[in-house]
Amino acid sequence: MDEFSFIKWIRSNQKKDRNIVIGIGDDCASIKINGNKQCLVTTDMLVDGTHFDLKKNTPGEIGKKSMACSISDIAAMGCSAKYAVVSICFPQETRTKFAKELFLGMKREADAYNIKIIGGDVVSGKKMLVVNVTMYGENKGLNPVTRSGAKVDDVIMVTGALGGSILKKHFAFKPRLKEGQLLNKKFNINSMIDISDGLVADLNHILEESGIGAVLYEDGVPVSADAKKLARKTGFSALHHALHDGEDYELLFTLSGKESKKLLASSSFPVRLSKIGHIKRSKGISMQGSNGKLKKIKPVGYKHFK
Numbered sequence: 001m002d003e004f005s006f007i008k009w010i011r012s013n014q015k016k017d018r019n020i021v022i023g024i025g026d027d028c029a030s031i032k033i034n035g036n037k038q039c040l041v042t043t044d045m046l047v048d049g050t051h052f053d054l055k056k057n058t059p060g061e062i063g064k065k066s067m068a069c070s071i072s073d074i075a076a077m078g079c080s081a082k083y084a085v086v087s088i089c090f091p092q093e094t095r096t097k098f099a100k101e102l103f104l105g106m107k108r109e110a111d112a113y114n115i116k117i118i119g120g121d122v123v124s125g126k127k128m129l130v131v132n133v134t135m136y137g138e139n140k141g142l143n144p145v146t147r148s149g150a151k152v153d154d155v156i157m158v159t160g161a162l163g164g165s166i167l168k169k170h171f172a173f174k175p176r177l178k179e180g181q182l183l184n185k186k187f188n189i190n191s192m193i194d195i196s197d198g199l200v201a202d203l204n205h206i207l208e209e210s211g212i213g214a215v216l217y218e219d220g221v222p223v224s225a226d227a228k229k230l231a232r233k234t235g236f237s238a239l240h241h242a243l244h245d246g247e248d249y250e251l252l253f254t255l256s257g258k259e260s261k262k263l264l265a266s267s268s269f270p271v272r273l274s275k276i277g278h279i280k281r282s283k284g285i286s287m288q289g290s291n292g293k294l295k296k297i298k299p300v301g302y303k304h305f306k
Contacts, residue, residue, distance in 0.1 A: 025209060026146050027076040027193060028137065040137035040144060042073035048129040052171075059098050061171050062131065063105025069196070070135035071113055071175035072249045076194040077144040078184025081113055081137045081177060086120035089130040102131070113177055142184050145253070150191040150210035154254035156277040157263070162199055162250060163227025163242035170247035179271055180251055187263050192253035198244045200285060202252055204299030213284045215294065216243075216277040244300055254279055 011024045021038055022030035028042040046066045048054050054062075067084065074081040086106060090099060099122075110117055115135075159176055176194070183189050191210060195202050199221070207214055218239065227241040234241075255263070260275060277288075286294040 059102035060105035075180035161224035
C-alpha cells in the first residue's frame, strides 16, 4: 500500500462542509468556530519499532516525543497550540511506574508550551506500545499557513540544520511553535510545512498541493553536524542525509523575494535561517550544483509502507 495514494483516495470520498476551512492534506485541519475564529486539529500516532524503541528509549523520552510531534504540526500552520487529548495502548505487562513516567514526559513537554492535556483513553494490547496525541490549536486572528499557497518565484527557506536526526535529534528536537507564529505574524508566508518525512519529500508535499515545482541550491542546504557524522558510517553523503532523512521537525516555508530579504535582515529571529531554493512553474524538483548545472532529484523520504 502507498500511504499518500491512500490519503488521496480518502480525500476523494469526502463531502464538502462550509465550516471546514482546511481539510485533509495539510499539517492540520481547521474548522470555523465563530467569525474569524478557527479551531485547528491534528493527530499523530507513535508506534514501538517505528518511532521509538522500548529497548533504547526511556518512557519519558517517548512521552516527550509524542507530544512534540503534534505541537510541531500546529507550528507548521503558524498558529497557537492549546489543548491535547491522549490515547495510549500499553502492552498488558506494563508496570504503573512506566506508565506514569511516560505521561510525565508528555506533561513536561506540554507544560513547556502552556498546553493543557484535557482527556484521552487508556487500553491494553498483547505486545505493542502505541501512543496517539490529538492536538487542538487556535488561529488568534491569523490565517493558518497551508501547503497550497506557494507561488512561482517564491524563495524556499528552512529553519535550523538538517539530517542525521536518528542519532539524537528525533528525541531532542524543540517544536518551532514560537518561530511559526512569529513568521505568520510578522511576514507574509505563502506556504509552510514541518519536516517529518525529509526535506525533499516534504517540499514535494508543498509542490503537489500548490501545483508547481522547485529548484534547490546544493550549497544552500544547511547540513547538520549529525548528518556529517552519520555519513561517515553509512556511505551516503552528508547532503544526502540532509535532503532525505526524516524527523528534523524544522520549518520549511516559501515567501516572496522581497519578504525573504526582510526576514533575513531581521536580527530578532531566534534560530538559524537558510535560503535553500526557489519555486518554478514547471513541476518536479531539481538540484542546482555549485557549477550552476541542474539535475532532477526524486522526492524520496520516509515511507510507512515499502
